[in-house]
């Protein structure tokens with residue numbers, strides 16, 4: 001089986017220090033992965049810094065052309081990339097194919113966006129010419145999660161290099177292969193070797209070395225709130241800015257006048273997509289008492305007819321990413337916070353599923369909003385529900401966690417939809433839809449324990465640059 005090595009300066013950098021990449025569908029190894037050391041991180045950062053000094057002098061047009069060429073290669077290799085992603089994560093193949101398409105779309109979006117990214121002039125009278133320019137940080141680090149590896153890689157790296165930075169990526173321990181493949185394609189597309197580097201390994205060793213490196217001038221992190229806080233502390237010690245894209249416990253608020261079939265479909269899809277291992281999953285269902293039975297019946301029916309199996313079989317639901325994640329989800333079932341189990345709640349039956357990290361789609365009705373299951377991110381195909389009587393109570397329940405990533409409102413009353421959008425404490429709010437099919441163009445990020453800073457959309461260009469103000473005496 002092939003070894004997955006770090007990719008530095010356009011070269012594979014193998015090592016004898018490795019760990020196995022476990023297939024979550026079978027529990028068997030897909031091959032070994034290089035456990036990147038602090039020396040490798042140091043070498044990669046030095047290489048990135050040298051490359052960035054020339055890269056920052058390229059024109060936006062040149063960068064745009066190269067990012068576009070890179071997007072074309074990602075599209076060319078999409079099928080191969082999707083297979084790697086599906087094996088590493090366990091996600092059904094068609095979802096991995098969609099992820100490859102979105103990864104290419106990020107490259108194209110920032111290729112276009114950089115051509116239209118301007119500073120401003122500031123009126124200071126006839127004797128002074130004042131203007132701003134947006135300048136890159138230099139070498140930026142990206143430490144990413146395992147749930148959407150290609151998308152997370154691409155959304156961070158595309159905006160970073162478009163604005164003139166060089167990137168150093170530490171993919172998640174469980175899902176290293178597509179990051180290396182994407183970095184390799186950047187060189188084939190003509191981006192300079194050394195601009196996009198990947199050091200594989202664990203968070204404690206490789207991630208910590210990247211975070212602490214004195215020449216990494218900006219950090220973007222996608223992962224858990226706990227590790228995000230560790231990273232923010234380390235960055236603060238070096239006075240380095242960070243974007244933290246952390247967990248969520250997002251609410252789907254369904255009013256009595258909503259299109260219940262559409263709401264139920266979005267709730268079920270959110271729980272099933274990627275096995276519910278999505279930061280923005282609408283995992284808390286907050287429903288008006290008068291339509292509670294009807295809505296829960298619709299969601300439960302969808303859950304009971306879910307097909308489950310390995311990612312390669314491309315069914316509705318694959319395994320969770322690892323046995324560790326499975327144990328974590330199972331742990332939540334010990335205390336349902338007064339809720340009633342409507343469907344699911346454990347591992348699916350079936351001999352062929354026994355070795356994998358599978359968990360049934362699970363719906364729990366009527367949980368206490370303060371219970372652990374209603375407060376903490378589960379990161380599995382689990383939806384908890386709560387009922388409300390009026391709009392005020394709906395807002396209070398929706399805002400009753402320390403997270404604030406997304407929220408959705410389902411109602412035919414658009415005035416209420418706008419009112420609720422204003423009242424929800426979240427970085428994105430959707431009315432009568434959920435997620436807008438990926439939303440490459442939509443600024444994304446959290447409030448509270450969901451993090452700070454924004455990626456995606458035009459705003460990411462601001463995240464990866466700093467403003468310089470220039471004043472010239474005429």
Ligand code: NAD
Pocket residue numbers: 143144145146147148170171172173201202203204206207208211222223224225227228230231244245246247248278279280377379405446450451
């Ligand atoms: P995690 O925090 O365990 O790991 C994330 C990354 O951090 C991995 O690459 C890991 O190796 C690295 N890491 C771990 N310890 C580190 C350390 N001490 N120093 C430096 N790096 C370290 O998260 P996960 O389990 O991989 O991902 C799941 C979490 O990610 C969930 O909470 C989910 O909500 C969140 N997430 C958020 C977004 C978003 O955009 N807000 C997107 C996807 C996932």
